[in-house]
Structures are given as structure tokens and as C-alpha cells.
Amino acid sequence: MDAFFAAVEQAAKPSLRGKPVVVGGLGNRGVVATASYEARVHGVHSAMATAHARRLCPNAAYLIPRFGVYRQISEIVMALLAEVSPLIEPLSLDEAFVDLEAGELAGDPRAVAVGLRSRIRAATGLTASVGLAGSKLLAKIASEQAKPDGLVVVRPGSERALLDPLPVRTLWGVGPATAEHLRKAGILTVAEIAQAGEAELVRLLGKAHGTSLHAMAAGLDNRPVVADRDVKSISVEDTFDSDLHDRAHVRYEIDRLADRCVQRLRGAGRSGRTVVVKVRRYDFSTLTRSETLRAPTDDLSVVRETARRLLEAVDTTGGVRLLGVGVAGLADFTQEDLFAQHAGAQEPGEEIVPELPAAPPPQPEQVHRWLPGQDVVHEEFGAGWVQGSGVGRVTVRFEVPSDTAPGRVRTFPVDDPALAHAEPLPLVPPGGQSPPATSPKSWSGGSSGPGPERGTSMS
Missing domain, CATH: 3.30.1490.100 (DNA polymerase, Y-family, little finger domain)
Structure with missing residues (x-):
């Protein structure tokens, strides 16, 4: 799923569609969980300190996570994946490996991927990117190349064309320490890992790590898709x-x-x-x-x-x-x-x-009960969400996912008895239509059309 948490918030809050949105911890020590693509152009990314993100993109909407909503959407997406194949390996709420060979494919696998993306958008109003390849490593990298809202197919024989120009950190198992070892040896890209040879990598990193890294640089990854990974x-x-x-x-x-x-x-x-x-x-x-x-x-x-x-x-x-x-x-x-x-021991009758x-x-946090992004309801104005609070006041925007235009904003005392926390409204009401995933053209930063679909050329 593309910028999943932020995309859900944009779908649920019409006033945020096409605008920069950052979801994560909001305090002085908070960390960004997800940033919308509108925020990413300013340099904001996941795992960044929220304080730093605010300096880079001060006009973004900074919201607390609503994991209950994200799980509901995730269940819809995973159910759609299950229609394609019974063999699914979830990586997180918004990402999974799917073994297409385990399913009953009707036609070209690429057509299956195209249809899957279309059904996800119809069911959730959100976009997904798909990488289609012969291994988990290549499928994962291809899905990142496909973002946002795209499809990348890695056909047999084209693996090195995808891998060679990528930085070493792209490969699984290459963290900061390993990348620094490789940098000191003059190895900066995946192509240079392959060219270094297995013996040199074993000398630099040890037998297990060096052998594994050399195989991945060559596009070799035989790990199966494992369903129902046990939570430890x-x-x-x-x-x-x-x-x-x-x-x-x-x-x-x-x-x-x-x-x-x-x-x-x-x-x-x-x-x-x-x-x-x-x-x-x-x-x-x-x-x-x-x-x-x-x-x-x-x-x-x-x-x-x-x-x-x-x-x-x-x-x-x-x-x-x-x-x-x-x-x-x-x-x-x-x-x-x-x-x-x-x-x-409990005494008799105790x-x-x-x-x-x-x-x-x-x-x-007990004095300021209202946090940005929280769902609320007002006795007179209905459902909305908290935009911000402070100095004894709370600002609420009254809008629901099905609205096509931003809702009205009102401010109340923080202890207003008519205002209360509420359960989130569904993105897709039963029998209803999904809210638009992008903003109208008249809004800055938005686009009314779907993103590009990229094939084997990966252009």
C-alpha cells in the first residue's frame, strides 16, 4: 500500500486530500511512522524525528496514528490477496508476499497483478503498488520501484538490469555497519558487490553473510513464501x-x-x-x-x-x-x-x-485531552476530527469520509460537554462508494488521475 497510514487519513479527512500529512508521535521525542507523498517532497520520511519533520514541512498536518482503522483496511486488503492465492506472507499491516503459483491463475500473472490493484482501489479507495518477480527479494525491490500506484514486472533475464545500479543498502541484511565495511572496500552498488566476488565478500563480512550477500547481488533468492508466520x-x-x-x-x-x-x-x-x-x-x-x-x-x-x-x-x-x-x-x-x-492463599469466602x-x-496529556487526528462527535455539529488544541480550546473540523469537499472548522472549550471522543467512521460505508483517493485538480498538489503503470522497462 502507498504511504498507507497517511493515505488512510487523507481518505478519511477530505480537507487533507492532496495535502502533506505526517502520521506518528507528536511529542518532542515523537517519530514519523508514515509521511504522505506530498510531505516526502519536502524531505520527510518514516523513522525521522517529528521535530525535524516539522522544520522541513511546517505546514503539514501532523496526526496521531489510528491503528484500529488501519487494521480494518488491512483486513480488507489481505482478504483480496487471499482471493489470488492461499499462500500469503504478511510483512506488516500494509505489505505482503503472495505466491501466485499456489493459486489458480487465470491467464498472465501480470494481468492478475493489474486486476488485484484495481480491486484494492475499488474496495478501499486507496492505491497499491505491486512488484512481480520470481523471488521475494526481487518482488520487494520491484514494489519499491513501482511506488506510487504502479506495477513493475521483473522478467527472467532482467534481474541484473534492476539490481546493478542500486545502492548496497537496498539488499536485505545490509545495515549501516555492513554498508560502512563495503564502502571502505570501495563497494557502493549492487553491481560492485557482484563484481567483488564471493571470496572477497567472505573475507570482508564472514562466510554466512558474505555468501548470502553475493547470491542476492546476483538476483538469487530461493526463500519460499511462508504463510502464518508465528508471532514470537x-x-x-x-x-x-x-x-x-x-x-x-x-x-x-x-x-x-x-x-x-x-x-x-x-x-x-x-x-x-x-x-x-x-x-x-x-x-x-x-x-x-x-x-x-x-x-x-x-x-x-x-x-x-x-x-x-x-x-x-x-x-x-x-x-x-x-x-x-x-x-x-x-x-x-x-x-x-x-x-x-x-x-x-484466599481464605474461605474471601x-x-x-x-x-x-x-x-x-x-x-491529561490537561490537553484532544490530540490532532482523534475522532470526535458534537451533539449539534455531528462527526469530525481534532485539528489541534491549546490554551483551553480545541479546534475541530466537521467532515466525514464520504464528503467531497472540506468540512467547516469550529473551536470549543476543551471541557465542552457537547464534545466527546467517537469511534472512527468507515472509509467505505456499506453499499456506498469509496471516497476519492486524490484531490480535485483545483487543489494544489493533487491529481485526479491514477498513477503511471510501469512494465519491464521500469521507466
Whole structure:
């Protein structure tokens, strides 16, 4: 999917179509998750600090992620992929490998890819790019070459024409350290990796890495598409705008993260044996502590109590900038073990009351309840979304995905009783039409037509 999170927000918010949109963390330590193509022309990209993105593109709309909406759209797309082949390997919410040989192809594979892109757009109002090739490596690279809204076909015999001019970082397994080793050896492109020879790469990088890299540079990748890749752990974490120094507040955040983690665990129908706590301190040192239980569990009280116990073993007096709670050793069942789960025995007739987290100290996010991008509803004006808030006021734009023009903007006191958080509206109402994926020509930066389709020439 093309700029997936940002594209969903543009489809859901008519006033943002054709405009720069950045989705991610909005605080001082926030990170960009996805930037629309209108924002990318200003140099904004994923994994960039949001503060830096604001300097590059100050006029973009900066929004919090709405993962529930993204998952709903992802399920629609994955269902369409399943119609093409039963063998699908998801990489993320917006990307997957599909083994076309496992499906019942009717005609040319290229026609299948064209039809798939068309059905995705009809079902979601969003665009997708497809790379069609004989291996996962080449298909992945081709899909990146196809963006946005395109199709690249790598026919047998044309693999080197695609790979040779690309930088070494394009290949899987080449991170900053490996790229630096290769640069010092004068190797900057994939063609130069192939020319260096396997023996030289083994000398530079070791046998396993050097052999693998040489094969990939030649376009060789025999890895199969693996369906139902098993998730090894489920975790959540938060980076705080300012370091946490109060121990009670740190404990509160651990309880809150444990609750979110268990919700995700139960949502996936899983349980786990190992509870993990992650703490990044003021000096960027990161510590993890874990404890393995006697049996898999999805019990909130067990996960919360274990996480608290692990936190006690970490010195947080200097300040905490990030906390995380995770569960590993996943299973598809729970085995109740009351002796392991409760430190004390229950007296006959005694009712066990779950301990509630203490109220945290007042924090900025509690005073400013409204975050940009949140869905809201007003008793008089209906559905809308938060554009921004501050100085005791919140600004809301009232519009819905089916609108063809931007909605009206109104400002309210942050404690206006008529304004409330709301569930997101679907991008495609039942029986309705998808909202336009791009803006009308009269709006700057937009285009009313579909993007180019590129074939074997990759022009």
C-alpha cells in the first residue's frame, strides 16, 4: 500500500486530500511512522524525528496514528490477496508476499497483478503498488520501484538490469555497519558487490553473510513464501515527552502498559509465559528484565504484578524516557495456575478484588485531552476530527469520509460537554462508494488521475 497510514487519513479527512500529512508521535521525542507523498517532497520520511519533520514541512498536518482503522483496511486488503492465492506472507499491516503459483491463475500473472490493484482501489479507495518477480527479494525491490500506484514486472533475464545500479543498502541484511565495511572496500552498488566476488565478500563480512550477500547481488533468492508466520511476542511501549522522575508515576505507566499489552494478547487469542519490562533511562541506556511464569497466561493481574516486580529491580532515579511491557513464549491456550498467580492463599469466602492503579500526577496529556487526528462527535455539529488544541480550546473540523469537499472548522472549550471522543467512521460505508483517493485538480498538489503503470522497462 502507498504511504498507507497517511493515505488512510487523507481518505478519511477530505480537507487533507492532496495535502502533506505526517502520521506518528507528536511529542518532542515523537517519530514519523508514515509521511504522505506530498510531505516526502519536502524531505520527510518514516523513522525521522517529528521535530525535524516539522522544520522541513511546517505546514503539514501532523496526526496521531489510528491503528484500529488501519487494521480494518488491512483486513480488507489481505482478504483480496487471499482471493489470488492461499499462500500469503504478511510483512506488516500494509505489505505482503503472495505466491501466485499456489493459486489458480487465470491467464498472465501480470494481468492478475493489474486486476488485484484495481480491486484494492475499488474496495478501499486507496492505491497499491505491486512488484512481480520470481523471488521475494526481487518482488520487494520491484514494489519499491513501482511506488506510487504502479506495477513493475521483473522478467527472467532482467534481474541484473534492476539490481546493478542500486545502492548496497537496498539488499536485505545490509545495515549501516555492513554498508560502512563495503564502502571502505570501495563497494557502493549492487553491481560492485557482484563484481567483488564471493571470496572477497567472505573475507570482508564472514562466510554466512558474505555468501548470502553475493547470491542476492546476483538476483538469487530461493526463500519460499511462508504463510502464518508465528508471532514470537506481543509488546507495547511509550516514549514520554519529558523524563519521568516520580516513582509512583512510573509504576502507573507500567500498569497502563500492562493493560494495553494484555488487550493485544487477548485480541490475538494468545497467552504467554514470559513477561518482559523495558526501561530506557535519561542517558539512553536501555535495560530489559524478564520473568518466566509456570504456565502461559493472559490474566491482567498476573502480567501487571510481574511487570511491577520486574520494575522494582531497575534504578529509575535519574529519569525514564521510555517504558515497555511485553509477553513472550506465546501459546494458543491458558493454563490456570492459582498457586503461581497469587502470592497469598484466599481464605474461605474471601473475595479477591483486583488492585486498581493509583491516580497519576497531573500530566500535560491529561490537561490537553484532544490530540490532532482523534475522532470526535458534537451533539449539534455531528462527526469530525481534532485539528489541534491549546490554551483551553480545541479546534475541530466537521467532515466525514464520504464528503467531497472540506468540512467547516469550529473551536470549543476543551471541557465542552457537547464534545466527546467517537469511534472512527468507515472509509467505505456499506453499499456506498469509496471516497476519492486524490484531490480535485483545483487543489494544489493533487491529481485526479491514477498513477503511471510501469512494465519491464521500469521507466
